[in-house]
Amino acid sequence: MQHSAEEPNAPGAPNHVLIIPVLHEASVQPSASCSSSSLNEESINKNSTAAARTAECQTTVKGSWLRNNTVLKACALLAALLIIAGVESLIEQARGSNNRHSPYFNFRSNMEPAVHLSKKRDEGHNGATSAHYYIFGYGSLMSTASTEKTNCNLMGINEGALDAVFHIAELTVTEAMKSYHLVHTAENGNKQLYGRAAAFRTVDISKQKASSLSQSFKETCQVQRPSVVRINGLRRGFNTAYGGIGAQDPSWDKGSAFSPGVTFLGAYEEAGSNITGLVYEVTAEEYAATIRRERGYDAVEVEMADVTVLGGAKIPATAKVIFFATKPASLGSASPTSPIPFSYIDIFLGGAYELQQTFNLSGPGYLERSCGLYSSFLEETIKTTYGWTYMVNDRMAPSRAFSQSPYSMVVDSYLWEHLDRKILAGVRYPGQAFPPNLHATVQELQAKSSGH
Known part of the structure; x- marks a missing residue:
């Protein structure tokens, strides 16, 4: 089972204030010279120790302490170093995750990747004979935080927390620099406790570590050469659907909360x-990690003639683009015992929204490029996804979902605009019974989608 192009590890995305677009309905039909098929004719163009050392600081760092207490200024600078060192260790552990002595080794199988890749990202880009290998993510792999987790094998932290850790590190360095400035300018600064020179050295080290950490993260975890694409011939x-451990046991109580069933995204030709979706370049290690993550799916190569780049980097003509196809034996649909979790939808559509914002994939220009069918990348993503049935709102603190999943309000806005209201009315909390007439609605929509 693909966990998943598509399985979430948790909601995640940069935690910042969102401006929710106001959507206006428009009934747009393709022009006579622009049918839906022409969409595909474009060219391819030291954590516990750190906590102990900073506990005393954390209980007193309030209000105007930076102005009045030189000891606490020293604590702030120490905290900056410890937080950065802790984050840096995540990167180092990820880099060493294919070392048998690494505690992370068991998360990376020693299996040979299905396709052998260059170990260096740039290898082959200057050569005429080397092929380039890419992953096509059409679900949760569209989320930058989700792909970063996979690339760095950071299994103990969810997407939102990963973004928060790096944000905290940046803020801590900023505060350390403020502290240095105050120590430097204070008339009554206790130079014997913490002099200007010591403060300067500490801040300088913090800046160097922050720069090194940022560079390491970019080289090790972040998606390289991203391309937003439309691919013809895939659904x-x-x-x-995954029914849980007891799914095959006829005597098992299907209403049990143990090992609950769930339904994820899949695709097939x-x-x-x-x-x-999102196409991005991978190294051999990243490819193996992604294969491991998507082990319930078949890795299938995409025909480059079917790829249209909507934004981002061009894909080399020699590229080998792999997508993860649903195994025929695994094909199914959502049900009351294997519903679709909103925590997963948030990662899937939140990632699509990130791409839309990053590459400006909305408005009149996008409407024209999609032959008048879609006004945005996110709308197209929703409308080219089938099986929106039996959804459960499993978000943490669902009344304040934005506090955990910053794109939840955008996701809700687009779903309200582009999904059948009968389906949205049938969304339930985990454990609640679905409406008795939802099955008939499901059958009707499945019949419509099968005849698209």
């Missing part, structure tokens, strides 16, 4: 269909 839907 995406919530079609990969189908003429006449097209889907959106």
Whole structure:
């Protein structure tokens, strides 16, 4: 089972204030010279120790302490170093995760990747004979935090926390520099406790570590050469159902909360269909980690003639683009015992929204490039995804979902605009019974989608 192009580890995305777009309905039909099929004719163009050392500081760092207490200024600078060192250790552990002595080794199998890749990202870009290998993510792999987790094998932290840790490190360095400035300018600064020279050295080390950490993270974890694409001949839907450990036991109580069932996204080849997603370059190690993550799916190569780049980097003509297809034996649909979790939808559509914002994939320009069918990348992503049924709102603190999943309000806005209201009315909390008439609605929508 693909956990998953598509399985979430937790909601995540940069935690910042969102401006929610106001969407206006428009009934747009393709022009006579621009049918839906023409969408595909464009060219490819030291954590516990750190906590102990800073506990005393954390209980007193309030109000105007920077102005009045030189000892606490020293604590702030120490905290800066410890936080950065802790984050830096995550990167180092990720880099060493294919070392058998690393505690992270068991998360990376020693299996040979299905496709052998260059160990250096740039290898082959200057050569005429080397091929380039890429992953096509059509679900949660569109989320930058989700792909960063996979690339660095950071299994003990969710997407939102990963972004928060790096944000905290940046803020801590900023505060350390403020502290240095105050020590430097204070008329009554206790130079014997913490002199200007010591403060300067500490801040300088913090700046160097922050710069090194940022560079390490970019080289080790971040997606390289991202391309937002539309691919012809693939169909995406919530079609990969996992019934839980007891699913095959006829005597098992299907209402049990133990090992609950869930349905994830999947995709398979189908003429006449097209889907959106993110293509990005990978190293051999990243490819192996992604194969491990998507081990319930088949790795299938995409025909480059079917790829249309909507934004981002160009894909080399020699590229080998791999997507993770649903195994025929795994094809299914969501059900009351294997519903679609909103925590997963947030990562999937939140990632699509990130791409839309980053590459300006909305408005009149996008409407024209999609032959008048879609006004935004996120709208196209929703409307080229099938099986939106039996959804459960499993978000943490669902009444304040934005506090955990910063794109939840955008996701809700777009779903309200572009999904059948009957389906949205059937969303339930985990454990609640679904409406008795939802099954008929599901059948009707499945019949419509099968004849698209």
